[in-house]
Amino acid sequence: MILNREKGAPPLYSQVETILRTDIEHGKYNKGDSFPTENMLMEEYQVSRVTIRQAMTALSQAGYIMSRRGIGTEVTYEKIDEHMKSVISFTDEMKQHNITMNTSYCKMEKITPSTRVAMALEIPKTDFCYRLTRVRNVQGSPLVYTITYLKCVVELPLDEKYYMKSLYKFLKDTYQIVIEKGKDTLEAALPSEEVQAFLEIGPAMPVFKRVRKTYLPENEVFEYSICYYPGNRYKYTVDL
Incomplete structure (x- = not known):
């Protein structure tokens, strides 16, 4: 060239x-x-x-x-290949590959949901929910930008220190909240300016978008998450 x-x-x-x-x-x-x-x-x-x-x-x-x-x-470069088998945290995904990750950005808020979020969580728009925004890094580079909405089934702390590692482990160990099942929707997309900034990528870099809903026992929706992965560093495999 x-x-x-x-x-x-x-x-x-x-x-x-x-x-x-x-x-x-x-x-x-x-x-x-x-x-x-x-x-x-x-x-x-x-x-x-x-x-x-x-x-x-x-x-x-x-x-x-x-x-x-x-x-x-x-x-030494290799795309991280995640096999879809069960609902696990990003931290546990990386542990399966013997990869150490860290959280470079974390913000927990209690908000009034948008119409889309309220519908996803199956709550009235007048109810509150939690919004956890995080960027997780691997080998010094952002690998996933996640916006997670949680139903207010317990009072959660807003201090970011509680969410620097596995959210699912924190919820299980502290509140005995156990995710029973989940559903992932996968698609490719071009990044918005917000996603570009958090993932440190350009507008032409495609992203892998994963939308997740998780459920508590008795089919109660608990979590609605939107995750963005840079297309040049992540791939997803589905066993059929």
């Missing part, structure tokens, strides 16, 4: 990094593959060794590649 060398164009190392990152995300290089050497990339893009090293350093810091002394550079 020809780099843009005109005045005002992005730095060459940034252009090379973007190209290589896209190649990895689109499967040109898969996890465990040997990555091209500095010399190979210098020849392909007609740039200096310094430029290539800057691009590769950025890819390494983002978790896409790893250099091993005496072995070379290996691709």
Whole structure:
């Protein structure tokens, strides 16, 4: 691919990094593959060794590649593949893949629901509900932006410290609230400006949208969640 060398164009190392990152995300290089050497990339893009090293350093810091002394550079990036089997928390999803996550944004509020939310929770619009907004990160990058609405079956704290890890575990351990079943609706979409900001992606990056409703015993709706995942970092598998 020809780099843009005109005045005002992005730095060459940034252009090379973007190209290589896209190649990895689109499967040109898969996890465990040997990555091209500095010399190979210098020849392909007609740039200096310094430029290539800057691009590769950025890819390494983002978790896409790893250099091993005496072995070379290996691709470490892999889309997180979640199999739909049962209703589990995002924290538990990541544990199944031996991945450590953290919460970079968290806000808990008690609100009056919109018509859509009231219908989803099967409550009157005059009732209150809780809204929990969170961004969960993996390897330093946002992997899911979630807006969760909860029916007021108990009085929940508004302090964000209670929601930095698994919501389901907190509800079970503290209030004995156990999710009995759930329903996920899956679709692809383009991100709104809000989603772009929280996931740190551009407007052209497709997102994976998962809408979830969960139920307490006796088929009582408890949760209505909308989750957005960046399409370049997440995939979902359904066993049939």
